[in-house]
Amino acid sequence: ETGVTQTPRHLVMGMTNKKSLKCEQHLGHNAMYWYKQSAKKPLELMFVYSLEERVENNSVPSRFSPECPNSSHLFLHLHTLQPEDSALYLCASSQDLAGGTDTQYFGPGTRLTVL
Amino acid sequence: AQKITQTQPGMFVQEKEAVTLDCTYDTSDPSYGLFWYKQPSSGEMIFLIYQGSYDQQNATEGRYSLNFQKARKSANLVISASQLGDSAMYFCAMRAYLEAAGNKLTFGGGTRVLVKP
Numbered sequence: 001e002t003g004v005t006q007t008p009r010h011l012v013m014g015m016t017n018k019k020s021l022k023c024e025q026h027l028g029h030n031a032m033y034w035y036k037q038s039a040k041k042p043l044e045l046m047f048v049y050s051l052e053e054r055v056e057n058n059s060v061p062s063r064f065s066p067e068c069p070n071s072s073h074l075f076l077h078l079h080t081l082q083p084e085d086s087a088l089y090l091c092a093s094s095q096d097l098a099g100g101t102d103t104q105y106f107g108p109g110t111r112l113t114v115l
Numbered sequence: 116a117q118k119i120t121q122t123q124p125g126m127f128v129q130e131k132e133a134v135t136l137d138c139t140y141d142t143s144d145p146s147y148g149l150f151w152y153k154q155p156s157s158g159e160m161i162f163l164i165y166q167g168s169y170d171q172q173n174a175t176e177g178r179y180s181l182n183f184q185k186a187r188k189s190a191n192l193v194i195s196a197s198q199l200g201d202s203a204m205y206f207c208a209m210r211a212y213l214e215a216a217g218n219k220l221t222f223g224g225g226t227r228v229l230v231k232p
Contacts, residue, residue, distance in 0.1 A: 043220075
């Protein structure tokens with residue numbers, strides 16, 4: 001595996017379900033990110049982790065719960081979602097948060113549909 | 116606050132021709148970076164090119180070049196010799212190094228490019 005991988009690629013869930021999105025980066029990076037891409041809206045940054053510590057949380061509802069057990073893995077735990085949460089969820093990683101090595105590399109995304 | 120504007124929602128380009136995608140930005144931060152990403156229908160955001168605000172020369176990366184006009188606050192992407200595989204959404208993004216914590220990227224709304232054979 002190379003780059004940034006995400007599983008599953010597609011997910012359909014009911015509003016009462018609990019599911020998790022997984023992201024894994026094989027680039028040796030220290031920072032990881034979750035983004036949400038809704039139809040006709042710019043990408044929205046949700047969470048930022050650096051060396052497994054959360055450094056940014058952009059007013060995301062608590063029904064989205066991130067977890068970063070190590071610098072290679074990032075999860076997004078989902079529970080009691082709403083239909084408006086249907087979107088493409090993209091994971092990204094970068095070497096660091098700044099200093100010229102901050103280019104973010106993205107995974108293929110998980111397309112989530114909430115019924 | 117940072118803002119990115121891409122005024123072209125969609126455009127057609129003939130195969131083998133060049134195409135310019137517009138991007139204007141707004142920030143009061145003197146230190147920033149500008150990025151272009153390509154998103155095919157598969158969904159993955161592919162990094163194309165980067166320009167730093169203090170870079171003296173325009174960035175180039177293969178068939179991609181960035182026309183950076185700092186005074187106009189524009190960072191247009193030029194794709195030369197378009198190929199059918201260039202059909203995708205293209206996003207301009209910015210990182211303001213002093214104002215935006217956590218390496219936050221601000222994205223534009225994107226431009227959809229369709230290359231015609």
